[in-house]
Amino acid sequence: xxxxxxxPAWLVCLLAAMIEGFDIQSMGVAAPRMLxxxxxxxxxxxxxxxxxxxxxxxxxxxxxVIADRVGRRPVLTVSxxxxxxxxxxxxLASGFAPLLVVRFLTGLGLGGAMPMLIALASERAxxxxxxxxxxxxxxxxxxxxxVAGLVARTPAALDDWRTIFxxxxxxPLVVAPLLYLVxxxxxxxxxxxRPGAAAGALFGAxxxxxTACIWVSYALVxxxxxxxxxxxxxxxxxxxxxxxxxxxxxxxxxxxGASGGLAFGAVVDRLGARGPLLAGFAGLAVALVLMAGAxxxxxxxxxxxTAGFLLMGGQFTLYGLTPPYYPAAVxxxxxxxxxxxxxxxxxxxxxxxxxxxxxxxxxxxxVGALVPVVVVAGAVAVGLTFFAKPTD
Numbered sequence: 158x159x160x161x162x163x164x165p166a167w168l169v170c171l172l173a174a175m176i177e178g179f180d181i182q183s184m185g186v187a188a189p190r191m192l193x194x195x196x197x198x199x200x201x202x203x204x205x206x207x208x209x210x211x212x213x214x215x216x217x218x219x220x221x222v223i224a225d226r227v228g229r230r231p232v233l234t235v236s237x238x239x240x241x242x243x244x245x246x247x248x249l250a251s252g253f254a255p256l257l258v259v260r261f262l263t264g265l266g267l268g269g270a271m272p273m274l275i276a277l278a279s280e281r282a283x284x285x286x287x288x289x290x291x292x293x294x295x296x297x298x299x300x301x302x303x304v305a306g307l308v309a310r311t312p313a314a315l316d317d318w319r320t321i322f323x324x325x326x327x328x329p330l331v332v333a334p335l336l337y338l339v340x341x342x343x344x345x346x347x348x349x350x351r352p353g354a355a356a357g358a359l360f361g362a363x364x365x366x367x368t369a370c371i372w373v374s375y376a377l378v379x380x381x382x383x384x385x386x387x388x389x390x391x392x393x394x395x396x397x398x399x400x401x402x403x404x405x406x407x408x409x410x411x412x413x414g415a416s417g418g419l420a421f422g423a424v425v426d427r428l429g430a431r432g433p434l435l436a437g438f439a440g441l442a443v444a445l446v447l448m449a450g451a452x453x454x455x456x457x458x459x460x461x462x463t464a465g466f467l468l469m470g471g472q473f474t475l476y477g478l479t480p481p482y483y484p485a486a487v488x489x490x491x492x493x494x495x496x497x498x499x500x501x502x503x504x505x506x507x508x509x510x511x512x513x514x515x516x517x518x519x520x521x522x523x524v525g526a527l528v529p530v531v532v533v534a535g536a537v538a539v540g541l542t543f544f545a546k547p548t549d
Contacts (some may be wrong), residue, residue, distance in 0.1 A: 162422040165339045174297025182302035183321050186309035191317040201253050206387040207504045209264030214233025214500030216268015217493050222490045227275040234337040239266030239327030245491045248319035272493035275476050288477035292422030295473045299414030306408030368420050371495045376502030377534035378472045381527050384506035392520035396489040408459045413465030421470035431542040436533025441467040442528050449525040
């Protein structure tokens with residue numbers, strides 16, 4: 158990539174990440190009006206939230222492998238365009254079954270995007286700024302989520318929840334051609350297509366403990382993140398707080414995530430990952446305990462921002478750590494497998510909340526149940542930093 162095209166490429170990658178973040182948050186901010194409009198029970202809502210995440214898991218699993226063979230630009234472009242089409246179709250869903258199908262297809266369309274964005278950012282950043290640049294691109298996800306929260310507060314969206322998905326579908330169709338025009342192909346010069354090459358890259362040469370830590374930490378962090386992204390507005394409304402404030406809490410959570418990702422990236426580039434990961438996950442556990450017991454709007458707003466700051470700061474640090482563990486020829490495959498592991502957690506997060514709420518658990522109890530998950534995620538993430546990285 159020439160220097161004259163570096164910043165346009167960073168910008169379209171950021172926009173692509175924002176598109177994924179908008180979609181992930183769109184179900185959460187649409188839920189207070191969508192669920193009663195479509196007559197969905199809490200259990201059905203959990204599956205509706207998770208349907209796109211199942212699609213994202215499948216897309217991430219295969220997208221990286223395909224990208225290592227044909228190049229990242231065409232796969233990324235097609236992924237974003239397909240997502241836009243199916244997001245528009247979401248606005249036409251009239252019941253539980255159609256909603257499940259279209260949300261799965263929406264996730265499938267965009268599933269391969271994030272592994273390629275992480276790989277592109279990691280490969281094209283200087284060693285001194287690698288974590289910062291990966292965090293910058295990944296920070297598009299919470300920024301997109303914040304935009305979804307703002308769109309949900311507009312008069313049009315308050316009047317009709319379908320507006321959120323119409324906006325979320327039109328923007329990707331504009332961005333997809335820009336991705337193809339601006340990005341390089343992004344294919345390693347010596348891609349290894351031999352049978353078993355991907356499995357060898359993930360588990361061979363003594364890398365299986367690092368891969369295990371990456372997958373477990375990704376899964377547990379994603380479980381926590383997607384439970385909060387999807388259910389936080391509904392949990393706030395269930396506690397008797399105004400709907401507008403519930404959307405504000407969601408926006409603050411995402412803004413905290415974007416700023417936390419950049420802050421963690423800058424610190425990690427200077428000090429290494431171990432200390433920031435340890436402090437970040439410990440602070441997140443404390444923030445969740447306090448949020449579970451908070452009563453006023455101001456404390457909840459501050460804690461939502463703090464939780465987003467620490468949670469996504471830790472997640473983006475993991476994004477920056479992952480690519481160097483895998484050889485360049487199969488790097489997108491390695492990152493794709495890691496993101497797919499995260500999608501497993503993201504699927505179970507909304508479903509777990511649905512089960513807890515369906516069983517009579519309060520919003521505070523749901524948030525409090527995340528604390529041990531965060532503690533284990535932090536321990537495994539810190540453990541990853543003790544494993545050596547391969548050289549290409």
